[in-house]
Amino acid sequence: xxxxxxxxxxxxxxxxxxxxxxxxxxxxxMPVMAPVSAAEDWMTTSGAPMDEYGxxxxxxxxxxxxxxxxxxxxxxxxxxxxxxxxxxxITPNSLHFERHHSGxxxxxxxxxxxxxxxxxxxxxxxxxxxxxxxxxxxHTYFLECSGNxxxxxxxPEAADKTVGELNGLxxxxxxxxxxxxxxxxxxxxxxxxxxxxGEGADAAGLTRSIPMKIATKNVMIALFQNGExxxxxxxxxxxxxxxxxxxxxxxxxxxxxxxxxxxxxxxxETSKYSDLHVDGKADMFSLEMGVKSLIxxxxxxxxxxxxxxxxxxxxxxxxxxxxNQVEVSADGGNSWATxxxxxxxxxxxxxxxxxxxxxEGQPAVLQSRxxxxxxxxxxxxxxxxxxxxxxxxxxxxxxxxxxxxxxxxVKNVYA
Amino acid sequence: xxxxxxxxxxxxxxxxxxxxxxxxxxxxxMPVMAPVSAAEDWMTTSGAPMDEYGxxxxxxxxxxxxxxxxxxxxxxxxxxxxxxxxxxxITPNSLHFERHHSGxxxxxxxxxxxxxxxxxxxxxxxxxxxxxxxxxxxHTYFLECSGNxxxxxxxPEAADKTVGELNGLxxxxxxxxxxxxxxxxxxxxxxxxxxxxGEGADAAGLTRSIPMKIATKNVMIALFQNGExxxxxxxxxxxxxxxxxxxxxxxxxxxxxxxxxxxxxxxxETSKYSDLHVDGKADMFSLEMGVKSLIxxxxxxxxxxxxxxxxxxxxxxxxxxxxNQVEVSADGGNSWATxxxxxxxxxxxxxxxxxxxxxEGQPAVLQSRxxxxxxxxxxxxxxxxxxxxxxxxxxxxxxxxxxxxxxxxVKNVYA
Numbered sequence: 001x002x003x004x005x006x007x008x009x010x011x012x013x014x015x016x017x018x019x020x021x022x023x024x025x026x027x028x029x030m031p032v033m034a035p036v037s038a039a040e041d042w043m044t045t046s047g048a049p050m051d052e053y054g055x056x057x058x059x060x061x062x063x064x065x066x067x068x069x070x071x072x073x074x075x076x077x078x079x080x081x082x083x084x085x086x087x088x089x090i091t092p093n094s095l096h097f098e099r100h101h102s103g104x105x106x107x108x109x110x111x112x113x114x115x116x117x118x119x120x121x122x123x124x125x126x127x128x129x130x131x132x133x134x135x136x137x138x139h140t141y142f143l144e145c146s147g148n149x150x151x152x153x154x155x156p157e158a159a160d161k162t163v164g165e166l167n168g169l170x171x172x173x174x175x176x177x178x179x180x181x182x183x184x185x186x187x188x189x190x191x192x193x194x195x196x197x198g199e200g201a202d203a204a205g206l207t208r209s210i211p212m213k214i215a216t217k218n219v220m221i222a223l224f225q226n227g228e229x230x231x232x233x234x235x236x237x238x239x240x241x242x243x244x245x246x247x248x249x250x251x252x253x254x255x256x257x258x259x260x261x262x263x264x265x266x267x268x269e270t271s272k273y274s275d276l277h278v279d280g281k282a283d284m285f286s287l288e289m290g291v292k293s294l295i296x297x298x299x300x301x302x303x304x305x306x307x308x309x310x311x312x313x314x315x316x317x318x319x320x321x322x323x324n325q326v327e328v329s330a331d332g333g334n335s336w337a338t339x340x341x342x343x344x345x346x347x348x349x350x351x352x353x354x355x356x357x358x359x360e361g362q363p364a365v366l367q368s369r370x371x372x373x374x375x376x377x378x379x380x381x382x383x384x385x386x387x388x389x390x391x392x393x394x395x396x397x398x399x400x401x402x403x404x405x406x407x408x409x410v411k412n413v414y415a
Numbered sequence: 416x417x418x419x420x421x422x423x424x425x426x427x428x429x430x431x432x433x434x435x436x437x438x439x440x441x442x443x444x445m446p447v448m449a450p451v452s453a454a455e456d457w458m459t460t461s462g463a464p465m466d467e468y469g470x471x472x473x474x475x476x477x478x479x480x481x482x483x484x485x486x487x488x489x490x491x492x493x494x495x496x497x498x499x500x501x502x503x504x505i506t507p508n509s510l511h512f513e514r515h516h517s518g519x520x521x522x523x524x525x526x527x528x529x530x531x532x533x534x535x536x537x538x539x540x541x542x543x544x545x546x547x548x549x550x551x552x553x554h555t556y557f558l559e560c561s562g563n564x565x566x567x568x569x570x571p572e573a574a575d576k577t578v579g580e581l582n583g584l585x586x587x588x589x590x591x592x593x594x595x596x597x598x599x600x601x602x603x604x605x606x607x608x609x610x611x612x613g614e615g616a617d618a619a620g621l622t623r624s625i626p627m628k629i630a631t632k633n634v635m636i637a638l639f640q641n642g643e644x645x646x647x648x649x650x651x652x653x654x655x656x657x658x659x660x661x662x663x664x665x666x667x668x669x670x671x672x673x674x675x676x677x678x679x680x681x682x683x684e685t686s687k688y689s690d691l692h693v694d695g696k697a698d699m700f701s702l703e704m705g706v707k708s709l710i711x712x713x714x715x716x717x718x719x720x721x722x723x724x725x726x727x728x729x730x731x732x733x734x735x736x737x738x739n740q741v742e743v744s745a746d747g748g749n750s751w752a753t754x755x756x757x758x759x760x761x762x763x764x765x766x767x768x769x770x771x772x773x774x775e776g777q778p779a780v781l782q783s784r785x786x787x788x789x790x791x792x793x794x795x796x797x798x799x800x801x802x803x804x805x806x807x808x809x810x811x812x813x814x815x816x817x818x819x820x821x822x823x824x825v826k827n828v829y830a
Contacts, residue, residue, distance in 0.1 A: 013550060039618065046489050047617060049518060050648070054509040057647045073462060076466070087553070091642050102461045133723070133726060136728070136757075140501070171644075201458055227505040237474075356550060
């Protein structure tokens with residue numbers, strides 16, 4: 001027998017799956033008696049030949065969403081991962097979110113170098129080939145734009161959008177590269193080497209300051225993403241990767257690391273990427289991304305076409321470390337049940353959560369709430385908004401609520 | 416000070432990296448004093464705009480290798496992952512190896528069903544949409560073709576090929592899908608339900624038998640690969656995924672699972688994918704892939720362009736479980752050092768190993784040897800070959816040896 005673990009249809013996964021005899025039948029889906037499929041075209045004709053570099057099915061209709069062009073210049077803007085089309089935790093490279101400040105440069109690695117200089121004993125310059133011979137590490141990390149989920153901050157009423165359109169400036173990859181501390185050790189840090197300043201080789205020359213404590217912890221010069229060399233849109237041939245920090249500091253097309261006594265206070269960390277409070281003061285260098293979660297299915301603009309059991313599934317992450325718990329509510333936060341955590345990556349990575357839910361046509365509001373391994377709990381929308389000035393769009397990590405109507409239509413709501 | 420851990424230049428990674436003062440300088444690479452790069456085109460002109468579905472850099476030249484067309488029919492054959500171009504453990508979907516028996520079908524998921532019948536209480540049929548509502552799991556698994564590395568079996572002299580051309584019928588992905596035992600429980604197994612027989616919806620109608628003990632352990636109906644829906648070349652809209660077993664039983668374009676008392680003995684498991692021994696007898700249903708490892712860098716057709724320290728890096732895996740240890744030799748097996756294991760995925764996944772190696776122009780033969788967590792040790796080439804008849808090309812897991820000449824040229828050798 002299945003067991004209810006919270007209001008409005010949330011079920012115990014273990015109970016559901018261990019049920020003997022009846023199995024999942026009945027509530028879960030309506031299996032029909034049917035003959036073996038008649039032969040379709042694809043069984044009577046030989047299929048397509050192999051190609052050098054594969055592509056998805058035309059039936060899957062996978063593409064980045066919210067592709068924007070910023071009024072300030074060609075190629076500036078962002079594009080978002082269609083989280084509603086994906087499952088698991090890895091984001092395919094072709095669907096990783098993007099944020100560019102002056103388009104995507106096409107860099108020839110043979111003409112690109114990384115220079116480390118400033119408050120160091122030596123000035124060092126590395127070619128791409130040099131770095132490929134260095135000791136590397138491989139880790140799976142999320143990356144989130146500081147401005148992710150801004151629609152739910154700036155619009156007075158909840159916009160009818162998909163989860164990717166609303167929250168798709170977050171993605172997750174297996175990153176491989178050279179730990180930065182090896183290179184800093186080799187350059188030799190002076191006693192007042194308190195910050196590094198990373199500069200990109202794009203036309204925006206994007207430049208960000210990072211405290212040395214973070215720079216020497218787990219930052220890498222990333223060379224590979226999900227196995228293959230970085231894509232141009234992700235910084236080919238090399239980028240900084242700063243795990244758990246706002247995406248903007250993981251400087252793409254990295255060409256210079258200047259070691260300094262103080263931060264640089266560049267345009268990219270003063271006019272943008274600082275967080276205004278109600279009292280007029282602003283946080284600067286507030287790099288760590290907060291604990292956050294999203295239900296990706298069912299989610300905005302989906303429709304439930306039949307009554308029965310659905311898997312409620314989503315993603316959780318925290319810039320402070322790993323995810324310890326994700327709770328799900330089907331009644332707008334009145335009662336909560338603990339979801340199953342299904343990812344193998346536990347630190348600074350996306351975590352997939354899952355819980356079964358029986359929908360019999362009743363109205364519902366689906367929400368999730370993550371807790372990280374430092375004890376941080378994802379705030380409600382109201383609490384997250386109250387933290388900053390109304391004009392601030394950065395570091396929003398409030399609850400995402402999905403309303404399910406009696407017709408099965410799923411919509412973004414503020415709850 | 417760096418510490419030698421085996422003959423011919425193998426170094427202690429910890430010692431190398433913890434060296435104070437000098438850092439990695441000197442031996443590792445030759446850093447040069449240089450000014451900050453002069454502005455290249457990509458810094459003076461805005462870059463390309465965003466697109467819906469991204470692509471790699473034209474400079475990276477990523478493509479599958481050994482793209483073959485089988486004489487028996489259009490679209491039959493295999494293509495291999497270019498392991499020498501990759502790092503980390505995940506294989507991007509566009510570069511996953513392929514093996515097709517009658518090309519790649521273009522299946523409309525709305526017209527595709529999965530039927531479970533035979534020795535069951537009920538005959539069940541599932542649409543793609545039905546399965547998307549089921550409880551899913553996410554795991555990172557390797558997949559290896561039973562015929563991987565056949566060049567090193569059939570050629571009397573070692574072919575001068577890349578590691579991908581020689582051994583690239585192995586890849587690794589994060590797979591998400593519905594555990595098969597949920598569906599079998601729902602159908603209800605009769606007392607003589609000893610085998611499942613999976614049939615694909617391709618024109619070859621590829622059909623394989625799997626013992627129930629394996630089918631109910633960790634087999635899934637895979638729907639997503641590295642986050643996105645399966646590619647057509649990998650079985651869209653659904654495939655069986657049988658972790659640790661030869662790739663051929665992970666039947667793509669899965670349309671039928673017939674539950675039987677005995678195996679089906681189809682053409683796909685009798686004329687092929689059975690393993691002939693010297694005495695004329697053959698193994699059938701020898702599904703588990705053996706413990707194996709490969710050095711991917713330096714590897715075949717590469718050239719070492721300077722003396723100094725290189726990272727020797729490669730992949731290890733076992734169909735029996737996880738990898739416990741990988742040893743590396745630089746002197747053709749006379750002495751061995753333990754490599755660092757760098758992957759987060761420990762069970763039935765590719766494992767990345769790494770060890771620093773100082774090359775001062777001396778001739779060398781690089782080898783790796785994996786041990787899995789069941790105590791299985793990868794055999795030498797001679798031992799692996801002695802196990803089967805000379806005409807058998809399946810389940811070869813002997814040592815891969817790379818010769819490094821004094822000129823720095825890296826070549827496949829039999830050692």
